[in-house]
Amino acid sequence: MVEAQQAGSIVGERVTVVFTTLRGARRVRTGTVLRWNARVIILRRAARAARPRFAVIPTANIIAVINLSIGATPATAPAPAVDAE
DSSP states (O other): OHHHHHTSOOTTOEEEEEEEOTTSOEEEEEEEEEEEOSSEEEEEOOOBTTBOOEEEEEGGGEEEEEESSSOOOOOOOOOOOOOOO
16 A cells, blocks of 8 residues: 555556455455545445446555556567577
8 A cells, every 4th residue: 555655646557456245255346446545445436237336446455456558568488599500
């Protein structure tokens, strides 16, 4: 979560949030950040049917925020072996 806070504004970015419920169960939600402040993070989740779903997660319960918009570095394959003659 520290990295997400240091990155400036992540509003509009696609993220995955890992958090705990009041009963202590861990949950994972993925979506686009609509609002990020000291109390809550609001995600717009994928549209199922006609209207989008929203997730309101208290920041006190957040364990991790993973930014999916950055993208991973592309993996490079090793060079093919060359026959020396």
